Amino acid sequence: MPIDPTLAYDDDNIFAKILRGEIPSTRVYEDEWAYAFEDINPQAEVHTLVIPKGRYVSWDDFSARAEAKEIAGFVRAVGKVARDKGLVETGYRMMANIGAHGGQEVAHLHVHLFGGEPLGPMIARR
Structure with missing residues (x-):
């Protein structure tokens, strides 16, 4: 169910639990700013x-409240994961859903990296 990005951060969201080690994940990268893991229901x-x-609800929340070093560290982590996965050579899609209309389902900022195959149009036409 899509979430309201103006909500306060919920420390019991699934990604907060993953960060605390309460829910297992397949880690692919970690540094002081970011944690990357495989999606359990891959779409590519x-x-x-x-x-x-x-503790950021969405990209909007992150861009408004994070310190410059957090923003730089996170953006660099996203790029490193894409390079480490070999996605740069053939291309990939990076997506962050924000709010109900954007389809955000977890109230913790997250970026999806999709690749390894042709991905088709960005948004399916109605």
């Missing part, structure tokens, strides 16, 4: 999630 050959370690 490669489908990796990258989340900041800070």
Whole structure:
């Protein structure tokens, strides 16, 4: 169910629990700013999630409240994961859903990296 991005951060969201080690995940990258892991319901050959370690509901929340070093660290982590996965050479899609209309389902900022195959149009036409 899509979420309201103006909600306060919920420390019991699934990604917060993953960061605390309460829910298992397949880690592919971690540093002081970000944690990346494989999606449990992949929508492409490669489908990796990258989340900041800070308490941010959405991209909007992150861009408004995060310190410059957090933003730089997170963006660099996303790029490193894409390079480490070999996605740069053939291309990939990076997506962050924000709010109900954007289809955001977890109230913790997360970036999806999709690749490993042709992905088709960005948004299916109605």
